[in-house]
Structure formats: C-alpha cells, structure tokens
Amino acid sequence: MAVVGAGTIGRSVAHALATTGHHVLLLDTTDQLLDQSIRQLRRDLRFERLLGQVQDRDDAEVLRRIEPTTDYARLAQAGFVIENTTEDWDVKREVYQQLDQLCAPGVVFAANTSCVPITRLAAQTTRPEQVLGMHFMNPVPVKPVVEMVRGFHTSPETVARARALLAAMGKEGVLVEDSPGFVANRVMMLAVNEAAYLVHEHVAEPAEVDRIFTSCFGHPMGMLATADLIGLDTVLLSIEQLHDRFADSKYRPCPLLRRMVDAGHLGRKSGQGFFTYT
Structure with a gap:
C-alpha cells in the first residue's frame, strides 16, 4: 500500500491499514512532516490503548509496517495508492501525473478527497478506469463506512478491488456517483x-x-x-x-x-x- 500525504487524514489512513496487517509506504514532501506524522501516530496508538479500544496488539509491529519516505520512486513497489493531499487542484493534478508515471500499470488510485471531482482527477492519468474516490472519515480507524465515489470511467473491477481492501480493513463502502462534494x-x-x-x-x-x-x-x-x-x-x-x-x-x-x-x-x-x- 502507498499512502500519499502524511497529514491528519493520511496518517489516520496509514494507521488503519497498518493495524489490519498492511505494509504501508507513507509519502510526503519533507522528512520533518513525516517525523511529525509518526510522532502523532505513536500518540494515537497510546491513546487507543488508554481508552481500552485495543487488547492484543503489538504497537511496535504496527509502526514497523509503516515506512515513511520522501522518495516518490518508491511508488513503483505499490499495489494500491490512496492519495490524501490538500484539497488544491494544482497540487492534486501534479500528484496524479506523477503517480501515473511511476506506478505499475495495474495499480488503482483512490482519491481520499471530499470535493475534487474524481473524473477530473482520472483525466490526469492514462488509466482513468482505475481511479475512484475513497472518502475516509476522520478518525479513520473507528469509522466503519467509507464513501466510495465512481468516476465517469471507473470500472467495476476497480470498485471490486476497493471493496476488497475495505473488507480487509474491517470496513464497508457506500458507492455514490461523482458529483461535487459527493454526499457527505x-x-x-x-x-x-x-x-x-x-x-x-x-x-x-x-x-x-x-x-x-x-x-x-x-x-x-x-x-x-x-x-x-x-x-x-x-x-x-x-x-x-x-x-x-x-x-x-x-x-x-x-x-x-x-x-x-x-x-x-x-x-x-x-x-x-x-x-x-x-
């Protein structure tokens, strides 16, 4: 798994993935941002334990499954990408163009966006049928449902792969069509x-x-x-x-x-x- 963007929601997605057994590449632009994200993730794991939300979990192993990096070339190893960058079109456009160049042909791109149209993001790639929205709600680890968004070209196979990933995370997807702001x-x-x-x-x-x-x-x-x-x-x-x-x-x-x-x-x-x- 690759999670692009290590801010509040990106960190929370990496947290949810790692606690369900996935190895995660957590990408951001600077080591300082990644260090802040990992420090906060440690606090989040401790807080869950204090609240009694977990019992038999090795927090050190969870952290070992998350590999912070600033090297976009590492995306060549990813099998599925969840993008969590800022809700700024110019930023997202550049990110999707990079993802398309660096990732293997079969990789799905899931946009964790709240308002940017999925069809518009997909148009920045040569694989629009493999792009969909996966709108995770914060805090991700405790939310059981994810708003999935089907773009104009999103294929049934892409939707099925996204549902399988969510099931492996203990979550369900509610599929909606691409419209500004979606439902939530x-x-x-x-x-x-x-x-x-x-x-x-x-x-x-x-x-x-x-x-x-x-x-x-x-x-x-x-x-x-x-x-x-x-x-x-x-x-x-x-x-x-x-x-x-x-x-x-x-x-x-x-x-x-x-x-x-x-x-x-x-x-x-x-x-x-x-x-x-x-």
Whole structure:
C-alpha cells in the first residue's frame, strides 16, 4: 500500500491499514512532516490503548509496517495508492501525473478527497478506469463506512478491488456517483459553513451552537468541533470547491472562516480553532 500525504487524514489512513496487517509506504514532501506524522501516530496508538479500544496488539509491529519516505520512486513497489493531499487542484493534478508515471500499470488510485471531482482527477492519468474516490472519515480507524465515489470511467473491477481492501480493513463502502462534494461533504460543509455564520453574526457562541447538535439531536460532535477536527483550512478549500462547481451563493464561504484560516487558527492541528486545544 502507498499512502500519499502524511497529514491528519493520511496518517489516520496509514494507521488503519497498518493495524489490519498492511505494509504501508507513507509519502510526503519533507522528512520533518513525516517525523511529525509518526510522532502523532505513536500518540494515537497510546491513546487507543488508554481508552481500552485495543487488547492484543503489538504497537511496535504496527509502526514497523509503516515506512515513511520522501522518495516518490518508491511508488513503483505499490499495489494500491490512496492519495490524501490538500484539497488544491494544482497540487492534486501534479500528484496524479506523477503517480501515473511511476506506478505499475495495474495499480488503482483512490482519491481520499471530499470535493475534487474524481473524473477530473482520472483525466490526469492514462488509466482513468482505475481511479475512484475513497472518502475516509476522520478518525479513520473507528469509522466503519467509507464513501466510495465512481468516476465517469471507473470500472467495476476497480470498485471490486476497493471493496476488497475495505473488507480487509474491517470496513464497508457506500458507492455514490461523482458529483461535487459527493454526499457527505455536500451536506456537511454547508452545515459547517452555516454554523460558522451563526458565530460570525453573533447569534451564538461556538459552544452554544455545538451544544444544540450534541444535546438536542444526539450528534456525538458538534458542527464546529467537527470543523476543528477536519482542519479549518481543509473546510475552507472544500467550501470554495463547492461554491466554484455549483456557482450557487448558498455555498459562499463564511468571512469568519477565511479570517481564522488567514490567522493560522486551523483547529486541532494548530491548537486553536473555534475551540482551544492543549
């Protein structure tokens, strides 16, 4: 397995793969980013143990199954690639062109994207029938379902290979068609954006907004805490993608989101978002 992008979601995908017996090449652009990712992964494994979520597991063996690297040439060894880079078209376009050049002909490319069209990504390769979306939700190890996205050219064989991988990870796939935001983010990002507008317009403080959803609707996490978990920079990019693709004003990004991202308040990964993390 190759996981491209060692950020929050990429690290979590590598975690889920390694704990289910897969050997993972974890790629990113710098050793510093990879070192940060592996340190956080160690903390994640310890946290799972403290919560009593695991019993008979060798954490050292899990870490040995993950090989961090900055060498894209190593992709020649991969049998399946999950791409988790930033929701930026220029970045993703270059990544898929590289993947196509470096990976063996039969390798499937799975885009772990929340909003970028799968058909558009597939068009950057010579194997569009082997490209699909696999939208993993954070935190990946505990989420039982993955949103699978079929692009215009995605073959039934590619879908079957992706389902087999998910089954080996103890997960199921829900297959949807290629449309901006797919199902999950077309609904959730709109809700997150509206929650941000409530704070922006001084209707309620973040804690009060989220309490409505956790206490009245039984959501395990409020909209704004979810945004902090995803990363406000990723949320903003996703909403911008929806606004661009649909050309609909209902997806206009909240000015408060832009200001927070400009200020470096990105949520959990920076220690400050709608809430403070220590």
